[in-house]
Amino acid sequence: MYGSRLPPIALTTNCPSCGVGLVPEDLREQVYVCACGHHFRMHADAWIAMVADPGTWEERWADVRPHDLLEWKVPKPYQETIEQAREEGLNEAVRIGTAEVAGRSIWLAVFDFRFVGGTLSIVAGERLARGFEQATASRTPYVLIAATGGARMQEGVLALMQMAKVNGALSRLHRAGVPYLSVLTDPTYGGTPASLAMQGDVNIAEPGASIGFTGPRIIKQATYADLPPGFQSADFQLRCGQVDMVVPRTELRERLAHLLCLYCRGL
């Protein structure tokens, strides 16, 4: 297993699903999947370490930084949010770069849920769109790992516009015949699945991930509906025809490598 190369992530003392006491080193070895099957949320650094062959990740456009364009003040000034995240060593909600998976070159874009809930922002959109443009030009497959709460409210309508900006670039990648694999992890909501995350040639969901457009809290507020158990789960999305497969994290790397092999034969 390649778990040993993953960085540590913040964990609870016990598994929220089965209650077993967690041993961080053992869990890391199992790519943060409990023996009971519970998938713990991983941050961008862990995803990159897991998916990319060791030493192949080259991050791009890390210097593109967010600005408080709307002068957003309450409940918390956006400028403060940005600065605090930067002090914690976080660099926006999407990180992107080139890497290799089983020796094959890819573009890898990873959402980081720790940065303002993995929200689609101007910087996130810019990095994603530039990645699609470069991948189209070089005919390099593109792999997305999504973990997102949707568009970033603090950037207003400009965050909404990122959905068009990114999907415009994605439509060109598709037309050029370049493969695009989308991995949906917990949680994937709002403007991200409603733009690029559901448009993969293959959509892969993680077991237990919650995936949807509108979150359950807002659906209940709007429609007073009692939502059935398992609503918006990975299995629900499989049943509804929205994802192609639900793949345990322990098997994801092999599955990506296999898919890339099949789709890249003509490239």
Next chain:
Amino acid sequence: MAAQRDTLSIWQVVELARHRDRPYSLDYIKRLAPDFIELHGDRISHDDPAVVAGIGTWHGLTTVFIGQQKGRNLADRVARNWGMMHPEGFRKALRMARQAVKFGFPIISLVDTPGAFPGESAEERGISSAIGAAIMEWFEIAVPVIAVVIGEGSSGGALGIAVADRVLMLENSLYTVASPEAAASIVWRDNARKVEAAAQLQITSRDLLAMGVVEEVVPEPEGGAHADYDDAARELDAALWRHMEPLLSMEAGELLQHRYERFRYVDSLVAADPRFGPKVEPKVQVPAESMDAAGS
């Protein structure tokens, strides 16, 4: 008119945009093209009554009209689902767009929605992928497309029919990443903070014009569009034709490249100068070259 605009609070604009007598899509379409014929269905499973689509004669051209439609009384509002689209609505719009390409018809798309339907039925039928697929395909519709926000333009539900060569807004309309209620619910977990949310989101037509997200604000009659439907439609017609005429002579490839760049660099104005919004004079015109510059 300018005086009226300056004295309205942001929430007053929201209320005008949602006014129960405000002209809806069909009110405009019937005035723009009196011979309008509505067409129905996505040819897969449903007809979404939250969006109307069809063809009619406009300035001598057969034109495709698409418009999110609200209801005038309670029964009508329920039937129209308050203008909140399901996946099949986005597919109906795309079906009409493909038909427009087949015949070379220009497209006018009218936006008036609180958002895509936030409910179980929409989730089950794949509202996320329907919107995402629509946004992608609009970039390949090789005929002129103009979108106009005539009332509420909220979230991906609005954007799903607003990927266009020009995007206009009526003076008292709003265009936002999420309705003020939804944004308050997300940011404060309390949708009662909607007024504060609306102020911070910067959602009025003058905000969007200053940001460079829309090309033009179409003036409304004194008191708002509901005061005089005919006058409101005349102003809209004039603005639409002014923008449509130059698009009609563009080559398909040039048109699609322009549409791509329009959205690819839609944030370049604010990236270049993060000073915009209500602090700036509302009459700022977006210079064409700033749309192509930078963005990086």
